[in-house]
Amino acid sequence: MDNNNEIKKANRKAMPKFMLIMVVSLLVGSTTGFCAAKYGLNTLADGMKSAGAFFGAYIAPWLMLAAAVIAPAVCVPIYKSAKKLLSSWDGENEETSDAIDKKLSIVIWITSAALILSYFLIAASYSGGFETFENENSVVSFFAGIVGFFAILVEAVIIQQKCVDAVKKTNPEKTASVYDTKFQKKWMDSCDEAEKIMIGKCAVKAYSATNTVCTVLAIALAVCALIFGIGFLPSLVVCLIWIVNQSVYCREALRYSKAGNKIS
Amino acid sequence: MILRNRLKERRAALNVNQQEMGRLCGVSRQTISLIERGDYSPSVTLALTIAKVCGVTVEDVFYLQEEEENGQQQ
Numbered sequence: 001m002d003n004n005n006e007i008k009k010a011n012r013k014a015m016p017k018f019m020l021i022m023v024v025s026l027l028v029g030s031t032t033g034f035c036a037a038k039y040g041l042n043t044l045a046d047g048m049k050s051a052g053a054f055f056g057a058y059i060a061p062w063l064m065l066a067a068a069v070i071a072p073a074v075c076v077p078i079y080k081s082a083k084k085l086l087s088s089w090d091g092e093n094e095e096t097s098d099a100i101d102k103k104l105s106i107v108i109w110i111t112s113a114a115l116i117l118s119y120f121l122i123a124a125s126y127s128g129g130f131e132t133f134e135n136e137n138s139v140v141s142f143f144a145g146i147v148g149f150f151a152i153l154v155e156a157v158i159i160q161q162k163c164v165d166a167v168k169k170t171n172p173e174k175t176a177s178v179y180d181t182k183f184q185k186k187w188m189d190s191c192d193e194a195e196k197i198m199i200g201k202c203a204v205k206a207y208s209a210t211n212t213v214c215t216v217l218a219i220a221l222a223v224c225a226l227i228f229g230i231g232f233l234p235s236l237v238v239c240l241i242w243i244v245n246q247s248v249y250c251r252e253a254l255r256y257s258k259a260g261n262k263i264s
Numbered sequence: 265m266i267l268r269n270r271l272k273e274r275r276a277a278l279n280v281n282q283q284e285m286g287r288l289c290g291v292s293r294q295t296i297s298l299i300e301r302g303d304y305s306p307s308v309t310l311a312l313t314i315a316k317v318c319g320v321t322v323e324d325v326f327y328l329q330e331e332e333e334n335g336q337q338q
Contacts, residue, residue, distance in 0.1 A: 092281050094297050101294075171292055172283070192291035194304050 032227065045228040053128055057138040060124035061145025067121075068151035071114040075107045075159050079166075082107070086166055097170060104163045111156040118152040121145065207249055214242035265328045272300045274318040274325055288317045 035044060082103035089096045125145045133139055161178045168174050176186035191199065221235040275285050275296075282296045289296070291310065298304035299314075306314065306326075315322040 091283050091293075094301075097294070097297070171294075173287070173292060192295050193307055193310060194295040194298055195292060 032223070048228050052124075056124040056127040057135075058141050060121040061141040061143075061148065064118055064121045064125070064145045064148030064152065066148075067114050067117055068148040068155065071111060071152065072155050072159065075110050075155075078103050079107050079159065079162060082163075082166060086169060089170070100166070100170060104166055108160055108163050111159045114152050115156040118149050122149045207245060210241070210245050214238055214245070218242065266302075266331055267305045267326060268302065268329045269299060269326045271296070271314065271318075271325055274314075274320065275300075278318060285317070289313050 039047075082100050085096055085100050085103070089100065122145065125142055128138065133142075157178070164176075164178050174187065174190045176183050176190065180186060188196070188199070217238045218235060221230070221238060224230050225232060225235060275282070278285070280288070282293045282300075286293045286296045289310065290313065295304065295306075295310075299306055311322050311326055315325050318325060
């Protein structure tokens with residue numbers, strides 16, 4: 001009986017959130033349906049395609065260039081302040097070392113995000129195909145984007161290498177170089193039990209977030225394939241990421257269930 | 265029950281900093297810091313290693329403490 005009550009209590013607790021998701025889904029669905037009915041599916045799809053083409057030809061390249069300027073403008077001062085703290089650190093003060101770790105993590109996070117954003121933006125710039133080169137303005141935008149893209153690549157590698165080197169100064173047991181093709185494996189090997197537990201917790205959060213994002217995207221892209229005729233390639237990519245995410249997690253869970261903590 | 269420790273005192277007795285203690289125990293400075301702050305409960309292997317490095321028994325470094333009344337009510 002107690003167990004039954006607990007199940008009911010848990011259901012009652014989860015119900016408001018579930019209802020909220022249902023209401024939001026209803027609003028999004030009805031708005032899309034209304035727009036499709038009022039303006040016609042083809043008009044809506046054409047509008048989206050035109051907006052996408054304009055974004056790819058004229059906005060994405062300049063966004064890349066802007067990201068190439070903004071990312072170091074934000075990261076370099078944070079990195080320098082971490083370096084300043086590092087040079088004054090006595091090797092013992094925990095507040096200082098925590099502040100250094102936090103600043104370096106933020107820098108790595110921003111540069112990684114800029115790098116991922118640049119991959120999307122370069123794809124958006126290419127999406128116009130060879131028609132891009134028929135218009136002088138879009139050619140200028142395209143080459144500005146290429147410059148921005150390579151600038152972000154170089155900046156990300158250099159800044160992240162500097163951050164990893166700074167981390168290595170506070171953690172002499174870590175020796176892996178970012179230029180090493182086996183960097184991640186070597187870095188993991190140099191982590192102790194507490195660090196591995198922390199990485200595991202972060203990985204579970206990332207796994208969970210990826211699953212949620214893939215679920216939402218798979219549904220949205222399935223609807224978009226029907227309404228806007230975007231084809232099945234975006235759905236294929238999302239589902240591929242989803243399957244890899246699930247499969248790797250399940251495979252590793254099976255291995256660990258048999259071997260305890262003996263697998264690194 | 266909460267796991268408490270006297271690692272900071274034991275480390276002071278050895279006259280080594282967190283970095284050196286970490287090196288002696290085969291872990292990072294952060295892990296030593298986390299243990300000292302009570303934010304990380306080490307594995308049995310690490311607890312035994314720490315005790316060995318300090319030249320004492322595990323119970324001399326780590327001990328269990330009853331949770332306080334207020335903590336239980338929360």
